[in-house]
Amino acid sequence: MATILGQNQYGKAENRVVKITRDGDTHHIKDLNVSVALSGDMDDVHYSGSNANVLPTDTTKNTVYAFAKEYGIESAEQFGIHLARWFVNSQEPIQRARIRIEEYGWDRIATSDANSKFIGADEVKHSFVRQGQETRVTQITYDGQNWEVISGLKDLVVMNSTNSEFWGYVKDKYTTLQEAYDRILATQVSSRWRFNWSDDEQRMPNWEKSYAETRKHMLQAFAETYSLSLQQTLYQMGSRIINHRSEIDEVRFSLPNKHHFLVDLEPFGLKNDNEVYFAADRPYGLIEATILRDGADARIPVDMTNL
């Protein structure tokens, strides 16, 4: 033989697992991206195609989801140790397991301010904002007379681990979606809002305060809305801003529905009691709309991505 096999490894990469732990109505999230790489006596599969030593990558994926249920996710390290030990100890041909994990942190949506009395006690316990992602943006246009200021944000990722349903929709012969009465609602908010300030002489908004308050109202509306659709939540987020911020006349949102599918653990004899989810990255629903102050013009472009 003129060639020999060098280093090799295999497994399922980027298993997106979200584990919700329900401590009464206080929920805790662990959100991981888990990659499994196994190596050992794998000469035959490469040389001859014999799969006799090959634990399928599909099985390594299932193990990640089953372990999330069976052992929980205390920490990424603990979870990775369980997995690595399992693969090496349970499969004779596997001599080495490498588990790589990325963990995405989530903070609870803050409500400990003057408005907290408007927030139902249980809303804050299941509403989260992903750490360290958002970008604040603004666009200023001046034609010598009039100013137009459109500000906004992108990549603000939020999740409600309950208080979201989706049912009663149109069903045609291609519809397979099951109605949901308690689902995860998660989105990556991209939003732009247009200020009604247009003239140097008029009093200028306090831009920093306006941004902080607008973001706060957006997050609180997301957390507080008992959602029957992402469209309804979007409208609540926009109207809450228009109703609280007199300097803003128009808000537009582009909200990808970041689907979280319950993993079927029945084949492994485990019951998934709304705990272990597969966080899909694509395709995603994309819900977009503008909310206007009554009488205001719609000027934010439909496609805001270049703004």
Ligand SMILES: O=c1[nH]c(=O)c2[nH]c(=O)[nH]c2[nH]1
């Ligand atoms: O909030 C939702 N709105 C939809 O329009 C939709 N469509 C879908 O399949 N799931 C969802 N969820």
